[in-house]
Amino acid sequence: MLDKNGKEMVTGCVVEIKNAYFKTDNGLYFVEKSPEELGWLGSDYCLLKLKRNGQLSTAKKNICFWPIMSFVSDRMKSIEANAWNKEHATIEVRTDIDRQYIKEYFKEEAKRLDPMIEHMKYNFGEDHPETIKQIKLRDHRMEVSGSIQ
Structure with a gap:
């Protein structure tokens, strides 16, 4: 998907949402997962909120999806x-x-997958489809971190 200026949104890039209905949805985010990413079954972009200095936000509502969909109790x-x-x-x-x-x-995120991969190797073997899937996911996370400047 492209942003308002025609730039491609990919995993790891920083985006800014403006003019959203709810004030808390506006702000800086980074793309944690994108629709074509390995292991992501969603059709939307999963965004995590950032502070102005680039650190992860610790706010209560720090996750957003693009395109934005609002789910509130008032229909x-x-x-x-x-x-x-x-x-x-x-x-x-x-x-x-x-x-x-x-x-x-x-x-x-990539390091957190290591214990699970070791557990799966021990229980299912290195050539089991789920073990291979988790290894590919870990390698993808490391690849994303390596591509960020």
Whole structure:
């Protein structure tokens, strides 16, 4: 998917959402998972919120999906928010944000898979499809962290 300026959104890039219906949806995010990524079954982009300095946000509502869909208990408000977001919300790839914290995030994600991979190798063998899938996912996470400048 392309942003409002025609730039491709890929895993690891920083994006900024503007003009969303709910104020908490606006801000800086990084693309944690994209639709074509290995191991991601969603058709949307999974975004994690960032602070202005590029660190991961610790806010309660720090996950967003693009395109934005609102799910609130008031059905009419949800319909209004979704219509507003479809018409007005924009997303833009930002290249002026320090991505060092994002690089570290993906390295840590890859390291977290190591114990599971070792467990699967021990129980199922190295050539089991699930073991191979987890190894590919770990390698992909390391590849993403290596491609971040």
